[in-house]
Amino acid sequence: MTSTPPHQSILDKPFVLDLFAGPGGLDVAGHRLGVPSLGIEWDKSACLTRYAAGLDTLHADVSAVRRESFESLPPEINVLAGGPPCQTYSVAGKGTGRKALEEVKKFIDRLMAGDSDEEIDKELQNLSDPRTALVLEPLRYAIQATRSPNRGHRPYDVIVLEQVPAVRALWDRYAEVLQEIGLPDGTTYKVVVDVLATETYGVPQTRSRAVLIARREGLGAPSLPEATHRAYEAREWNRRNGGVAAPTNQPTLYDAEVPEPGEGPAEDDGLEHWTSMGDALAEPVGTHPGRRTPFLIRSNYGSSGIPGRRGVRTDRQPATTVTGRISRFVVFESVGDRHPDVVREGSRFSMNEAGMLQSFPPDYPWSGKAQAQQVGNAVPPLFGAHLLSAALGLPAPTPATMRKPWVPATEEQRAKLRSHGCGTADDCTARCPRPE
Structure with a gap:
């Protein structure tokens, strides 16, 4: 501690x-x-x-x-x-x-x-x-x-x-x-x-x-x-980036070129760019090995009234609200370089990673049941x-x-x-x- x-x-x-x-x-x-x-x-x-x-x-x-x-x-x-x-x-x-x-x-x-x-x-x-x-x-x-x-x-x-x-x-x-x-x-x-x-x-x-x-x-x-x-604006993100397709057997990770943090409007507002999942998880820290490979997640509940879309976000976006269902999120990882066209289903988030998406420190000692x-x-x-x-x-x-x-x-x-x-x-x- x-x-x-x-x-x-x-x-x-x-x-x-x-x-x-x-x-x-x-x-x-x-x-x-x-x-x-x-x-x-x-x-x-x-x-x-x-x-x-x-x-x-x-x-x-x-x-x-x-x-x-x-x-x-x-x-x-x-x-x-x-x-x-x-x-x-x-x-x-x-x-x-x-x-x-x-x-x-x-x-x-x-x-x-x-x-x-x-x-x-x-x-x-x-x-x-x-x-x-x-x-x-x-x-x-x-x-x-x-x-x-x-x-x-x-x-x-x-x-x-x-x-x-x-x-x-x-x-x-x-x-x-x-x-x-x-x-x-x-x-x-x-x-x-x-x-x-x-x-x-x-x-x-x-x-x-x-x-x-x-x-x-x-x-x-x-x-x-x-x-x-800055606040994350889902409509603005989808407008600029063409949205993110729902993962299938071979989903596309990015449907459009995604701007790097700091690009876009309101650059003179004195605020930092919102923190993405990639920002939080990419670098190794403590026992967390780092998650450098680009990924997207599909939550286990619907998004925008479209059940097939299932709350899809990429590693360049913040996570959806982390709930007790975080252990069910499906993570799709790249099989190529930094801007891949195809991803495959990977692992679930570890409890350490789930906690980090909640801003808990790495290596927080989750214990007991229903973590x-x-x-x-x-x-x-x-x-x-x-x-x-x-x-x-x-x-x-x-x-x-x-x-x-x-x-x-x-x-x-x-x-x-x-x-x-x-x-x-x-x-x-x-x-x-x-x-x-």
Whole structure:
């Protein structure tokens, strides 16, 4: 594990509590910035990855920690962060996602009004999907901090949240109540909310996220992180390059001459060219041997309503959104020189490569089961570093910040972390959440 020395920020000693921490995307960002963190994660395999990476972790249910053991959390935590599960907020289908959004807004208002946790918990049990209530947890933690004797009833100074674009409506409601109403103790925040594209921060994939950054009144108004790279425009790419044909038994890799990075419009905007899959994977680093041969990928879901096309992109484009399906992506590699006419089906991405497309450092120690799902569910660390930097007033990170190979924890360090996170050095205990 590698950390840079801490910088000055709006806080003397920032310390992050990462809710729904997953395998460590936001925690990796914090460590690269020199900001310590503690993650709470429900999934056993994600916790195994975190222990292997040397990340402080509680293998626990976020809701249960708030109800039963909040006073055991380090009182010096002053930054609240997280991305609650999002499955129930899809706006597709019959509108159940939209209905969930409206239900949760009402609970937000009630929490800010000081309604009892017991009464709210009782009513939340009537929701059709219990995961719907999890998006309330960051707010409930913020309120609980002001009630905590262990903290001296001190509110969190900074709040950083991210989720799928459909959750923006809830972040907007969070912003309204945090600014205009305040927590039940009267604490108010300055808040910014928007939907950001991760490739505009150097992440080698197209992924949109709804983000919220809040600072406690008196710490100055927050701002969103400034983009460092250009946005990827699929229509512009297809217009200039003629598109990319779907792989068949002998597909063409490039249907038209592809411009090198830096060519094209908007060269005077001061932004770098977006990072392609080839940029991220070409060079050897750590145990990654490098993937210099030109390639294209075909994802396992349709693209633009054309099932036969199946989300095809070349190594000169950013990846499509990395999800738990990344292990199923088919990689077609060149059989010729740099500008081949024919490719053949090659291998799948390794977990190391999949993680690098999420901007995880090379050699991140993916562990346990469902590793592809862990990769896909994670916050891209480079994007997370930009969010934390903007929230805390730190210098913006660079892609090179994440490029250094990650040094895994030693067996002794893993045992110590698991003793704290699970209760014993080599196994889960009764206090760990059960999968059911």
